[in-house]
Amino acid sequence: MTEFTTFEHDVLVIGAGGAGLRAAIEASAAGVSVGLICKSLLGKAHTVMAEGGMAAAMANVDDRDNWKVHFSDTMRGGQYVNNWRMAELHAKEAPDRVRELEAWGAVFDRTKDGKILQRNFGGHKYPRLAHVGDRTGLEMIRTLQDHGIHQGIEVYMEVTVVTLLKDGDRVIGALAYEREHGRFRIFKAKAVILATGGVGRAYKITSNSWEGTGDGHALAYRAGAELIDMEFIQFHPTGMVWPPSVRGILVTEGVRGEGGILKNSEGKRFMFDDIPPLYKDQTADNPEEGWLYTQGDKNARRPPELLTRDHVARCIMREVKAGRGSPHGGVYLDIAWIKEKLPNAEEHIKKKLPSMYHQFKQLADLDITTTPMEVGPTTHYIMGGVRVNADTQMSTVPGLFAAGECAAGINGANRLGGNSLSDLLVFGKRAGEHAAIFAKENSSGTVDDAEVDQAVTNALAPFEREGGENPFALQHELQDTMQDLVGIVRTESEMQQALEEVEKLKERSEHVHVPGNVDFNPAWHTALDLSNLLTVSEAITRAAIERKESRGGQYREDFPAKDAEFGKINIAIRKTDDGSMQVSRVPIPEMPAELKQIIEEMG
């Protein structure tokens, strides 16, 4: 066999966004040796794109807030198919994780009395998002990065994992390649944490970067771990729609939190037309009340623009389909109107939403302080992922942990904005802590050389072929398929068609050819990522077919209503021994009485 450079750690963290960095810091603090693999350069992960803030019931702005309200909001937003234990831990621990970030150097916006400022966001009853203008994700990743580099963590930049390595049932490392020269590396570890983020690149219109190819989801699946909730994709209601080259880039919910309103081509605020019964009592019934809410009036209820993302996205789709959209197939998001209310509106908008101002000015020649933006839904986030133990974040495979977007449970059928950054910290920390414990209790495993050789041969195959297909073209075809057939509005016949298409693309992906050599070769990277994208696309589609109802991120045209029976289960995906994908329904455990009571009390 070929000799590969081998690195050995107690804990290996794959992914260096918020969850991966937080996990690495925690594991390192527990006194074990930690390796951290970044797909890009350190500090460039998709976390930098998070804008609005991190949700934590610190009650700095509204003293009625506490973990119980946050828990109840999260469960309601997730339509009650969340892992209630994760929602509980998240709500309880998020405030400490935010404060800890401040102790590590994060510089949050302040309240008048000098505390961390919190802002309103969709589905959160009280102003709850700690933030820094509209660049909270950057603040978070930079803080973790700058703290992390002094904690003795070994960082491997621009390294991509090809496969997880197992010894018996246990995961004991990973095979990866480094980008610059395409050299393969073996990482041996007693515990492995996946923190690889999302799958947005399976869709044509997405807010995700090239990295979001479902690597962790696919690696875990192939290693035998169970995935759940894969049908629940979050289409963020407000992505840019024009010009074409920026289609999908995120427009923060913070715009609506600061008073921005949605209007159709007739100038109507259409969000007032459809307020779901579950939120009727919490939602303003007139524009003035909605405005007062965004300005901190405690007696006002939130404007319908701040309903949950799944709902707002569908309302936008409805307006566009009914012919009331904007010229480029979106609707209008107007923050400029607040000049009717605030004397210094222009400065206020630039201060509160600097990067949005910047983004539209530079990419669309549009001044958001004077002109409404055109926005439409964009694939943003996957609620589904690796099924984990709520307390330890260990998957169904021993030694394999997952945290952040690639893990599932906390968000149920729909994630509330702001719950992602706090999720990364809360469960990143827990994953790091428990992976370190696992590593201390277990010895290192033995790498199967034949398995490694086979994986390397497979990975290099695209160079050996002549005249095969272009991996970029295949990726684009897959994105079109998922966008058109497994998008915001789904139906069984279309999804069956999607499965057939995915099957064909799988076969064709066996024949891709890449030019050049292994040195920093994007065509090769795309070819390798393709198999992950195909795996997650199939998982999303199969799970979506199985859930014959509409709930949160899943809207079925053929089953438009919610079905109480489906409220009792999660859809699980697992690889069978013959290599096929198995779909099953797993019952959600009974919620303890005290948590039930909280939900009832919060109404």
Add this chain to the structure above:
Amino acid sequence: MKATFKIRRGDREHGEMVDYSTEISEGMVVLDAVLQIQSEQAGDLACRWNCKAGKCGSCSAEINGMPKLMCMTRLNTLPVDEPITIEPMRAFPIEKDLVTDVSWNFEVKKKIKPFKPRPPDAPDGTWRVMQEDIDRVQEFRKCIECFLCQDVCHVLRDHEKQAEFIGPRFLVYVAALEMNPLDTEDRIADLRNEFGIGFCNITKCCTKVCPESITITDNAIIPLKERVVDEFYDPVKRLVKLFRKK
């Protein structure tokens, strides 16, 4: 409409400018053109990118000789009737095509003493800070680490003082720590002795290229220079120091 892009191809030692013609349309940025060329004509064309929205600072390059983010440079701001040249940042060693070895920057950061807060102000472990006291620090923390300021700094680019000078990015980083009202660490001596702040002669090239519009020279570097002067060259302070030593 088609436009021509002259892109630097090759490794550290051998490189050449290669012409690619590709279809352009309304609203496109330089990165769109590069990715289109990559997916249609040159699959192994290496470039870094992530967010495509000016937030991650990965796609830095020199476009028609100007250091810029490819994702934020719209084609309608360039003379597309002539070939557009795209080259890697010149201050760093080339890895391949448009990708440079920026690892030096990550090493520099490790040398700077980390944030060390004063004890919390409140029993719950939190601090009280006024917004006006952190406005300046927040300006510095907008930095996306694209390293364009490092690329354009003549101390690094032309005089190659990487061993003695940390460059504008890290002077901004030190300024963000030094001006943070919670921080108790002292990095002033390091600025003079190890970070080479004296090399900066305030040409403001860094400020001009910053995609985040951070006023690097005026708000970060000059105040730091003043602190160094106060600490080491103030005659009264020097006298006090002299007596303390005895």
